[in-house]
Amino acid sequence: MTHFSDLIHADTGTALISEWITGTPERSHAVADAVIDEWAAGEKPSARLAQHMFLSTDGASLLFYAQWTSDEDHLAWARAHRSEMVSRIDTLVPGIERPGLNRTRLHSSLVHDAGPHPGVFVVTTTVADEVEATVRPAPGLLAAHIHLTTDGQPTTDGGRAVIVTEWTDAASHDAAAATHATGALGFKRYTLHHSFPNGVAQRASSGT
Structure with a gap:
């Protein structure tokens, strides 16, 4: 993918x-x-x-x-x-x-490993103060793409951000979610x- x-x-x-x-x-x-x-x-x-x-x-x-x-x-x-x-x-x-609908700007992208192709995308909603925790390096996390609202504040309501992360597979994301307090309000996996x-x-x- x-x-x-x-x-x-x-x-x-x-x-x-x-x-x-x-x-x-x-x-x-x-x-x-x-x-x-x-x-x-x-x-x-x-x-x-x-x-x-x-x-x-x-x-x-x-x-x-x-x-x-x-x-x-x-x-x-x-x-x-x-x-x-x-x-x-x-x-x-x-x-x-x-x-x-979330109207956003791509604020920044953080690439941890540009080699492997992702097996799954994870879309996470998180509070603004927890963005760093959500995108910190973890086994299987290839990259993270942070989206902010059009006024420069994290999306959507109440100071949140929408982050699209690339993972090698769902198992890697499961392991990271089980061992890290990411501050995420919710996530879904997509292909x-x-x-x-x-x-x-x-x-x-x-x-x-």
Whole structure:
């Protein structure tokens, strides 16, 4: 699986992180297929630099990581197109839960080991004061990518940060979580499912 840093577009002005909770692997795959069809058939705005979709390892949810030139450009597109797109998907797969959208900037990336390819991505929500504890070196931790809100404060509400970490495998993350007090408020594990960098569809590869 590719490194998260390879998914980052250099011209990104805002990184949008959102979760769709489906409840089952079957529903997640149905939603993923519907989203891919929408992305392929719909308008490809020049302001959308890249869009990546991740599937949770338990199959119960999808994570979207979209990179746009600015929040204003995304909001203009959303006002014109998002409601109709979401409505079509909800018709196919009713009952999707959408907890909300995090508007972020990638603040910094910390690479511990650039060699191995990640086997799993872990998305962690943590309080601002515990970011350092969350990204400290651990066996199997390859890299950490810290996202902050648009006003420079940690995301989302109440002084939190959203951190995407790369791990060699889930077992390494389990071991680290069991031995370190990370301050994390919650985490989920994902694999990359599909990418639309620069508007061109690319199916995620499971190879290294």
